[in-house]
Amino acid sequence: MKKVITYGTFDLLHYGHIRLLERAKQLGDYLIVGITSDDYDKTRGKINVQQSLSERVAAVRATGLADKIIVEEYEGQKIDDIKKYKVDIFTVGSDWVGKFDYLNAYCTVKYLDRTKGISSSELRQKDRNLTMGVIGDVPKAINKFQSEDKYVNGICITGVCSKNIENMNDAIQKLEFNTDKYSKLLKNTDSIYINTDLEKHYELITKALNEGKHVLCESPICDNDKQTKELFKLAKQKKLILMEAIKTAYSTAYQRLILLVKAGKIGNVVSIDAVCTDMSKADQDDYKVKSFQNWGPNALLPIFQILGTNYKDYRIISHFNDEEKTQDSFTKIDFVYENATASIKVAEGAKSEGELIITGTKGYIYVPAPWWKTDYFEIRYENIVNNKRFFYQLDGEGIRYELVSFAKSVQGKEKADNIEENVSLAISKMAMNLKNKKKLIEI
Ligand code: C2G
Numbered sequence: 374m375k376k377v378i379t380y381g382t383f384d385l386l387h388y389g390h391i392r393l394l395e396r397a398k399q400l401g402d403y404l405i406v407g408i409t410s411d412d413y414d415k416t417r418g419k420i421n422v423q424q425s426l427s428e429r430v431a432a433v434r435a436t437g438l439a440d441k442i443i444v445e446e447y448e449g450q451k452i453d454d455i456k457k458y459k460v461d462i463f464t465v466g467s468d469w470v471g472k473f474d475y476l477n478a479y480c481t482v483k484y485l486d487r488t489k490g491i492s493s494s495e496l497r498q499k500d501r502n503l504t505m506g507v508i509g510d511v512p513k514a515i516n517k518f519q520s521e522d523k524y525v526n527g528i529c530i531t532g533v534c535s536k537n538i539e540n541m542n543d544a545i546q547k548l549e550f551n552t553d554k555y556s557k558l559l560k561n562t563d564s565i566y567i568n569t570d571l572e573k574h575y576e577l578i579t580k581a582l583n584e585g586k587h588v589l590c591e592s593p594i595c596d597n598d599k600q601t602k603e604l605f606k607l608a609k610q611k612k613l614i615l616m617e618a619i620k621t622a623y624s625t626a627y628q629r630l631i632l633l634v635k636a637g638k639i640g641n642v643v644s645i646d647a648v649c650t651d652m653s654k655a656d657q658d659d660y661k662v663k664s665f666q667n668w669g670p671n672a673l674l675p676i677f678q679i680l681g682t683n684y685k686d687y688r689i690i691s692h693f694n695d696e697e698k699t700q701d702s703f704t705k706i707d708f709v710y711e712n713a714t715a716s717i718k719v720a721e722g723a724k725s726e727g728e729l730i731i732t733g734t735k736g737y738i739y740v741p742a743p744w745w746k747t748d749y750f751e752i753r754y755e756n757i758v759n760n761k762r763f764f765y766q767l768d769g770e771g772i773r774y775e776l777v778s779f780a781k782s783v784q785g786k787e788k789a790d791n792i793e794e795n796v797s798l799a800i801s802k803m804a805m806n807l808k809n810k811k812k813l814i815e816i
Contacts, residue, residue, distance in 0.1 A: 381409070530544060641734045
């Protein structure tokens with residue numbers, strides 16, 4: 374009996390896939406189909422797959438062409454499978470020509486012509502074509518964001534509006550910032566990404582929502598929790614998505630870490646210590662440090678997501694560079710909870726180790742610097758033989774996962790739960806406390 378094996382994601386199963394499976398089957402007597410797991414697809418850069426593994430398996434099964442279906446979970450598994458199932462022929466579409474020649478050492482490798490004119494990417498795009506305008510002033514941040522849309526099928530950046538427009542990458546529309554130009558940008562788009570000074574957020578978001586546009590906004594949404602609440606309410610009324618952009622919240626490693634903590638892997642959490650420092654902009658002429666504004670939301674995220682937002686007490690300790698006390702070069706906030714404590718340390722005018730440590734009654738989680746864009750963390754115990762290390766691919770610093778989540782939220786008409794509303798409100802409230810110098814000690 375001649376055994377044939379083939380692999381694929383088979384997202385939104387289409388005619389091209391079916392033709393490939395039919396021809397693969399004809400190469401022998403028994404066809405094994407390997408379907409990629411969600412995690413494996415992520416590690417090979419396919420972050421945009423629309424159907425879950427079980428849906429994709431069911432679709433391939435329904436073709437009746439596969440004699441056996443297996444799941445492909447890791448790099449190198451093809452060799453293991455070929456040996457294990459005593460496979461005679463490995464086959465895949467011609468888009469992979471040459472890539473699997475190394476399997477010739479184990480069986481015959483055959484590339485089959487790819488069917489022209491159809492692909493999962495096109496189907497995904499058709500289903501989810503979301504245009505997005507961008508407004509912001511820091512060229513590095515905006516250009517980085519803009520270059521990520523090519524990894525996300527179905528999102529297309531239509532224009533950029535900025536007071537610094539000459540330093541921005543090419544875009545379909547490039548608009549010098551003013552209110553009229555912002556209106557023009559909004560008119561030609563379904564959604565908007567906002568990365569401006571915090572003071573402008575409220576007005577820009579209100580206008581976008583009132584004009585029926587979905588919003589992705591850098592955190593904090595406002596430096597006033599009442600305003601943030603009002604904006605969430607407006608978004609709900611208008612059936613629009615208002616999503617807070619903290620990249621960390623959308624990364625796989627961070628999400629898995631939160632799940633492990635909630636599943637009790639380190640016992641009860643008694644302390645969380647999050648540090649974020651960044652001095653990369655400090656030596657730029659006339660750069661105004663805003664340590665809390667730029668880093669506070671990120672550092673607060675694990676605290677509010679693990680311990681909740683009902684802290685009993687807090688205290689802010691800051692050092693300011695200016696008389697008006699708007700430029701905090703260093704801010705530390707300590708929280709007291711019923712059964713736990715937490716602290717953040719954020720600085721644009723001081724340097725420290727940017728790590729995250731979550732202390733539990735059975736062990737602790739250690740995320741090395743820079744923890745906010747990590748692909749790696751460890752669970753450590755008293756007995757080091759029980760320690761575990763976790764690694765999850767992170768590409769594009771997490772922006773592309775944020776975009777995928779935003780696109781899916783818009784399509785599904787329900788906001789992804791990466792950042793819960795109470796967490797967003799608590800972040801806005803803390804920004805307000807610092808602005809109003811509430812419970813603030815200056816050093
Ligand atoms: N295919 C095709 N014609 C198309 C589209 C896809 O013949 N128009 C083939 C691909 O070449 C592949 C199979 O259908 O052999 C599944 O395609 P995908 O779901 O895109 O999977 P892919 O990313 O190619 O995974 O480990 C995974 C494998 O390496 C292939």
